[in-house]
Amino acid sequence: xSNLAKHPDINILEKExxxxxxxxxxxxxxxIFFENILDLIILRPQxxxxxxxxxxxxxxxxxxxxxxxxxxxxxxxxxxxxSLIKELFESKDGSQFSGQKNNLYKVMEQLDxxxxxxxxxxxxxxxxxxxxxFDVVCxxxxxxxxxxxxxxxxxxxxxxxxxxxxNHLSAWFIRNYxxxxxEGGIALYRGxxxxxxxxxGGTKIIVTMSTDTIALQVVTFSEHxxxxxxxxxxxxxxxxxxxxxxxxxxxxxxxxxxxFQCSDGSYxxxxxxxxxxxxxxxFFCIQHxxxxxxxxxxxxxxxxxxxxxxxxxxxxxxxxxxxxxxxPNKEEAQDQTPVKTNLPVSVNLRQQINIKxxxxxxxxxxxxxxxxxxxxxxxxxxxxxxxxxxxxTDIHHIPLSYKPGYITKIDSNxxxxxxxxxxxxxxxxxxxxVTSTINTSSYCWxxxxxxxxxxxxxxxxxxxVMNLTGKVIRTIPVPSxxxxxxxxxxxxxxxxxxxxxxxxxxxxxxxxKFKKDEIQDLRRVTTxxxxxxxxxxxxxxxxxxx
Numbered sequence: 001x002s003n004l005a006k007h008p009d010i011n012i013l014e015k016e017x018x019x020x021x022x023x024x025x026x027x028x029x030x031x032i033f034f035e036n037i038l039d040l041i042i043l044r045p046q047x048x049x050x051x052x053x054x055x056x057x058x059x060x061x062x063x064x065x066x067x068x069x070x071x072x073x074x075x076x077x078x079x080x081x082x083s084l085i086k087e088l089f090e091s092k093d094g095s096q097f098s099g100q101k102n103n104l105y106k107v108m109e110q111l112d113x114x115x116x117x118x119x120x121x122x123x124x125x126x127x128x129x130x131x132x133x134f135d136v137v138c139x140x141x142x143x144x145x146x147x148x149x150x151x152x153x154x155x156x157x158x159x160x161x162x163x164x165x166x167n168h169l170s171a172w173f174i175r176n177y178x179x180x181x182x183e184g185g186i187a188l189y190r191g192x193x194x195x196x197x198x199x200x201g202g203t204k205i206i207v208t209m210s211t212d213t214i215a216l217q218v219v220t221f222s223e224h225x226x227x228x229x230x231x232x233x234x235x236x237x238x239x240x241x242x243x244x245x246x247x248x249x250x251x252x253x254x255x256x257x258x259x260f261q262c263s264d265g266s267y268x269x270x271x272x273x274x275x276x277x278x279x280x281x282x283f284f285c286i287q288h289x290x291x292x293x294x295x296x297x298x299x300x301x302x303x304x305x306x307x308x309x310x311x312x313x314x315x316x317x318x319x320x321x322x323x324x325x326x327x328p329n330k331e332e333a334q335d336q337t338p339v340k341t342n343l344p345v346s347v348n349l350r351q352q353i354n355i356k357x358x359x360x361x362x363x364x365x366x367x368x369x370x371x372x373x374x375x376x377x378x379x380x381x382x383x384x385x386x387x388x389x390x391x392x393t394d395i396h397h398i399p400l401s402y403k404p405g406y407i408t409k410i411d412s413n414x415x416x417x418x419x420x421x422x423x424x425x426x427x428x429x430x431x432x433x434v435t436s437t438i439n440t441s442s443y444c445w446x447x448x449x450x451x452x453x454x455x456x457x458x459x460x461x462x463x464x465v466m467n468l469t470g471k472v473i474r475t476i477p478v479p480s481x482x483x484x485x486x487x488x489x490x491x492x493x494x495x496x497x498x499x500x501x502x503x504x505x506x507x508x509x510x511x512x513k514f515k516k517d518e519i520q521d522l523r524r525v526t527t528x529x530x531x532x533x534x535x536x537x538x539x540x541x542x543x544x545x546x
Contacts, residue, residue: 036439040103078129112171126167132189153261210268353392378404418444438470446486477508
């Protein structure tokens, strides 16, 4: 395709221009193309449909396969081996599909048709998972017994909910959590699945659906259970992002409203609308004929969101109290007053830079990086990078296709940016162009570059070490399931969660941990050449230095 594009009659010489053409053709449905599968461009989409039909259609004569154990496993659990996929391809059209099986695996994984089981030659096909009922699954796990403690139900109530939507949701959960084991197999069924969300298997999440509702509930069988902490809030945030990702990926309009249900209620009827719960302190439960406290119903899932709203209100109130109209301007005062510090360094406000184009512009500056004499900012809301000289002059904007988050410096002209759509962009800030795109297996957060490799925080729960083409070389475990940012400094990995700083070896072994009661809401981390670690505390407006 690259050689064709360079033909004098076409004259597309730059890779980014060719990718733009291929993205457009994919979007309008003329071809099927994914940037992380460059070896396969499907010119006739029907060919992929024919390949998929080999695996799911009952019109294919598969009687000769019925004696195989893998066939029985596929029909009973939706679990399919690579050898069975090859057999099914060859039973239909010979080498046409089996010759491209590795690329077809990748495409089908991209479309959530198949989900690879980690460290196995098997896949799960969500559309082929067996059927079951909610009552049967609850009975298998003892959900309704006194030993099981449950959160309220989080319900996404849709105006219209295609049944296939659950396939995408279950595929995401299979990639991120271990399916719960049940007698005779795993708890993956059409319309209801169960996953372990801790290592012991004692805490699980139920993922289920009705005609118009996707519902989630966390349950635990642990006798030492001390609360669900931020686990529910983190899952809510990730699932909400997944829904947005699906809508963007398939260009569909799927609108929903947040609802909740008490822990023992039915998730598909008489559910409480979130907006009304935030207004009224109590609600009458039709199913239980009693009043329920509103915050008991929604707080397990919305804890982070509610805290953020309260924190912002508190900060605004504090700022109003500290800045009455008759007092001098705060910025002028800071310009003359040194900030007190326990380190043997002097900290003074030297300069303040305005990078807004207009006073009406809404910006969320998510991250920043200095490379040489250039400052690089990620503007989340407006899908752009803002670059300028370190004195605030010569401001330029680099428009992007995704919402940019964290930034790391690769060289004096190049940065890598993790974005909201499971994407990392490699960007040349001199030419102001995207030079390459890396697709990741899940959402990427903090990112750092060291010794020719990218270190990427995947889903706040594991570090992927990859080269600049996106090939994952190895993984590093992290000491918390809520890692907010990372930086790699020579042979050390420094990472932070909300209240702690961790210094680890590049194998993931914790070398030290720093935590103090006054640290409340850590957001970003960096280091200097003297071995100091600098961390911002968003709630308290301070920089912590260790």
